[in-house]
Amino acid sequence: DQQVKQNSPSLSVQEGRISILNCDYTNSMFDYFLWYKKYPAEGPTFLISISSIKDKNEDGRFTVFLNKSAKHLSLHIVPSQPGDSAVYFCAASKAGTASKLTFGTGTRLQVTL
Amino acid sequence: DSGVTQTPKHLITATGQRVTLRCSPRSGDLSVYWYQQSLDQGLQFLIQYYNGEERAKGNILERFSAQQFPDLHSELNLSSLELGDSALYFCASNGGGAYNEQFFGPGTRLTVL
Numbered sequence: 539d540q541q542v543k544q545n546s547p548s549l550s551v552q553e554g555r556i557s558i559l560n561c562d563y564t565n566s567m568f569d570y571f572l573w574y575k576k577y578p579a580e581g582p583t584f585l586i587s588i589s590s591i592k593d594k595n596e597d598g599r600f601t602v603f604l605n606k607s608a609k610h611l612s613l614h615i616v617p618s619q620p621g622d623s624a625v626y627f628c629a630a631s632k633a634g635t636a637s638k639l640t641f642g643t644g645t646r647l648q649v650t651l
Numbered sequence: 652d653s654g655v656t657q658t659p660k661h662l663i664t665a666t667g668q669r670v671t672l673r674c675s676p677r678s679g680d681l682s683v684y685w686y687q688q689s690l691d692q693g694l695q696f697l698i699q700y701y702n703g704e705e706r707a708k709g710n711i712l713e714r715f716s717a718q719q720f721p722d723l724h725s726e727l728n729l730s731s732l733e734l735g736d737s738a739l740y741f742c743a744s745n746g747g748g749a750y751n752e753q754f755f756g757p758g759t760r761l762t763v764l
Contacts, residue, residue: 542693570750581653581741581755582694589750627693637751638684638707639743641693
């Protein structure tokens with residue numbers, strides 16, 4: 539049962555343009571949604587997160603939008619830079635100390651010159 | 652650098668063998684999580700320890716076990732290894748951040764031949 543889904547395995551965007559990565563979920567009990575970036579041969583790096591009671595969170599070039607009614611979230615990167623090329627994972631968790639992350643399968647972003 | 656360390660970085664072994672993966676969490680973090688990533692899949696939660704005690708279990712095989720020691724480092728033991736156990740194994744820790752964000756180590760790449 540894939541509770542968190544990233545339906546686009548890859549995305550290519552030109553440098554300077556906006557990158558939009560999408561994520562859908564099925565479990566309405568999730569309290570937090572997180573985005574991680576992963577380079578090859580490294581562990582995932584936490585990027586940005588949002589609480590289920592909010593619809594937007596912004597941190598520099600990164601903005602996450604949450605649409606609870608559609609069970610959909612998206613990560614916007616503006617402007618995209620070549621160093622943003624990586625695999626991006628969407629993850630979700632419930633509140634509390636037993637708070638495992640449920641991950642999507644990732645989207646590989648390629649930012650071209 | 653997330654502050655989470657994992658050893659070894661690479662491990663090559665044969666079917667039927669047993670290996671131990673080690674993780675040291677960030678200073679002060681009480682929770683340790685183990686995840687498995689197979690072949691460009693998302694990360695699958697295996698098990699969580701909190702201050703020395705098992706807190707949550709995911710899709711962890713009976714051949715796998717883990718423990719967290721008084722100094723809070725954790726070990727994941729994989730026994731009777733099969734070809735399908737070849738994967739990246741990540742450890743993460745958190746200290747109760749606002750969004751349950753977890754910080755990941757660089758991973759151990761296990762290859763079973």
